[in-house]
Amino acid sequence: xxxxxxxxVDLGGTNVRYGIVSKxxxxxxxxxxxxEGNRTPAKIIDILTDxxxxxxxxxxxxxxxxxxxxxxxxxxxxxxxxxxxxxxRDFELRALLAKRTxxxxxxxxxxxxxxxxxxxxxxxxxxxNFVMITLGTGIGGGIVIDGKVFHGDHGFAGELGHQVIFFDxxxxxxxxxxxxxxxxxxxxxxQISGLDPKALFDMAxxxxxxxxxxxxKFGEYFGAGVASLANVLGIFNFVIxxxxxxxxxxxxxxxxxxxxxxxxxETAKRLNLIPAGLxxxxxxxxxxxxxxxxxx
Amino acid sequence: xxxxxxxxVDLGGTNVRYGIVSKxxxxxxxxxxxxEGNRTPAKIIDILTDxxxxxxxxxxxxxxxxxxxxxxxxxxxxxxxxxxxxxxRDFELRALLAKRTxxxxxxxxxxxxxxxxxxxxxxxxxxxNFVMITLGTGIGGGIVIDGKVFHGDHGFAGELGHQVIFFDxxxxxxxxxxxxxxxxxxxxxxQISGLDPKALFDMAxxxxxxxxxxxxKFGEYFGAGVASLANVLGIFNFVIxxxxxxxxxxxxxxxxxxxxxxxxxETAKRLNLIPAGLxxxxxxxxxxxxxxxxxx
Numbered sequence: 137x138x139x140x141x142x143x144x145v146d147l148g149g150t151n152v153r154y155g156i157v158s159k160x161x162x163x164x165x166x167x168x169x170x171x172e173g174n175r176t177p178a179k180i181i182d183i184l185t186d187x188x189x190x191x192x193x194x195x196x197x198x199x200x201x202x203x204x205x206x207x208x209x210x211x212x213x214x215x216x217x218x219x220x221x222x223x224x225r226d227f228e229l230r231a232l233l234a235k236r237t238x239x240x241x242x243x244x245x246x247x248x249x250x251x252x253x254x255x256x257x258x259x260x261x262x263x264x265n266f267v268m269i270t271l272g273t274g275i276g277g278g279i280v281i282d283g284k285v286f287h288g289d290h291g292f293a294g295e296l297g298h299q300v301i302f303f304d305x306x307x308x309x310x311x312x313x314x315x316x317x318x319x320x321x322x323x324x325x326x327q328i329s330g331l332d333p334k335a336l337f338d339m340a341x342x343x344x345x346x347x348x349x350x351x352x353k354f355g356e357y358f359g360a361g362v363a364s365l366a367n368v369l370g371i372f373n374f375v376i377x378x379x380x381x382x383x384x385x386x387x388x389x390x391x392x393x394x395x396x397x398x399x400x401x402e403t404a405k406r407l408n409l410i411p412a413g414l415x416x417x418x419x420x421x422x423x424x425x426x427x428x429x430x431x432x
Numbered sequence: 433x434x435x436x437x438x439x440x441v442d443l444g445g446t447n448v449r450y451g452i453v454s455k456x457x458x459x460x461x462x463x464x465x466x467x468e469g470n471r472t473p474a475k476i477i478d479i480l481t482d483x484x485x486x487x488x489x490x491x492x493x494x495x496x497x498x499x500x501x502x503x504x505x506x507x508x509x510x511x512x513x514x515x516x517x518x519x520x521r522d523f524e525l526r527a528l529l530a531k532r533t534x535x536x537x538x539x540x541x542x543x544x545x546x547x548x549x550x551x552x553x554x555x556x557x558x559x560x561n562f563v564m565i566t567l568g569t570g571i572g573g574g575i576v577i578d579g580k581v582f583h584g585d586h587g588f589a590g591e592l593g594h595q596v597i598f599f600d601x602x603x604x605x606x607x608x609x610x611x612x613x614x615x616x617x618x619x620x621x622x623q624i625s626g627l628d629p630k631a632l633f634d635m636a637x638x639x640x641x642x643x644x645x646x647x648x649k650f651g652e653y654f655g656a657g658v659a660s661l662a663n664v665l666g667i668f669n670f671v672i673x674x675x676x677x678x679x680x681x682x683x684x685x686x687x688x689x690x691x692x693x694x695x696x697x698e699t700a701k702r703l704n705l706i707p708a709g710l711x712x713x714x715x716x717x718x719x720x721x722x723x724x725x726x727x728x
């Protein structure tokens with residue numbers, strides 16, 4: 137008997153990244169394809185079908201997992217809409233791809249797939265409950281309860297970036313204002329410091345005081361949101377990933393101080409901020425894992 | 433065979449309210465006792481033991497459920513601390529009472545018991561997931577997932593009043609600032625209008641424009657917090673109770689407008705604000721129900 141494998145797909149705005157992953161979490165093959173000019177549902181299904189065909193020539197593939205950006209109806213297996221793919225409306229990706237490939241397909245929001253990857257193979261391994269926070273252009277969120285991704289009523293759970301932290305704050309892409317990700321994001325760092333995260337990271341690494349002050353402010357905003365989530369969810373483990381997550385050491389201290397201020401002592405002393413373990417492979421590995429270990 | 437009953441206890445700051453409740457949700461006996469001067473753990477156990485004895489003379493009692501104010505460690509069956517009972521520190525109420533009465537005891541936070549009561553016998557009946565919001569001095573919260581109260585890692589989940597909505601807002605009793613309940617509470621209504629909720633309710637009932645404007649502001653604050661919870665949890669049903677909940681008709685409109693502004697369209701169109709069904713009996717009924725239907 138050969139080991140079981142699945143294809144994990146991380147469907148980004150400009151590239152489709154994918155890999156072949158074993159049940160034990162070993163990635164044996166990894167590639168990327170551009171999607172430029174092939175953004176319609178039909179073209180995307182063509183690309184994904186060809187990826188499945190390619191994978192089948194290399195391993196004993198038992199399923200495909202797709203992490204897609206945007207609002208995913210997990211139960212229906214469809215992408216309701218996606219900011220990166222404006223032509224998608226209730227795109228029934230799961231059923232269409234299963235029909236074309238003859239393989240079982242699972243579809244979830246990309247941030248949920250990252251959470252599920254970290255749950256099985258990364259920093260969330262062994263944790264019953266945790267919250268995954270991916271810091272980048274916006275905030276990707278996933279709530280893991282009893283080792284499974286919590287989907288809420290229709291699969292939209294985990295839009296952590298759109299918790300309201302600044303009631304009268306800046307306008308957000310979602311149409312609201314003062315959402316957490318207006319300040320806790322690349323754009324938020326620009327607002328705070330006038331710089332991009334990479335530049336601010338390098339300055340802090342070189343001991344620049346102004347950069348420390350900016351990361352401190354960022355840490356306070358970040359910490360207020362984590363405190364809010366800890367109070368609501370009673371979950372004490374937070375796994376932090378994404379590009380900005382790499383700067384955790386610069387904002388961990390101020391974040392912890394803010395969390396202590398804004399939670400009950402019983403929560404504050406138990407709360408852990410844990411660096412993600414899988415880097416940019418989390419989405420591929422989580423998607424494959426969901427295909428291998430069942431829908432949830 | 434006689435029907436099974438449990439004692440449900442709603443342990444307040446000044447009174448212990450209790451009742452005998454059948455599996456079907458019928459309350460056959462209801463009483464209240466003052467706790468003045470009897471606030472130590474030992475005295476409270478005496479009172480609860482006597483309540484159990486009284487109940488046993490009246491029905492076939494199979495267990496006791498206690499809803500307690502404060503921070504409850506659900507797994508341990510203890511009250512870590514309670515603002516109403518300053519002498520309580522890791523008070524192992526569940527084990528002590530079970531030993532004294534010879535009956536199974538379940539212990540949970542009072543707001544969680546209210547949620548569990550509404551889940552079985554009230555406005556949450558038949559809902560897979562919902563969020564219970566009890567509006568009063570503060571905000572009591574309970575998150576029901578798959579028909580059960582979600583406890584998080586140690587039982588502190590559902591502190592909805594301490595989600596951060598106003599980053600730089602007013603100081604909160606919890607030590608933080610800008611918590612939701614600083615504005616969405618009796619004190620919040622005083623801040624908004626200079627009046628108590630009852631007076632503001634009566635003025636609005638009489639068509640007073642200034643009162644409408646105050647309820648509108650309150651509805652916006654309330655709606656922002658509901659939107660935040662809907663974005664994080666992906667849960668679409670919210671059951672609203674508590675004294676201020678009775679004024680829902682005055683702030684429902686502005687709240688819905690605010691929720692629509694602050695959530696994705698897919699969420700906004702599915703979101704329901706549902707008036708609670710059990711009034712001030714929810715705590716007693718939920719506590720009894722948890723004793724009858726198992727720990728969770």
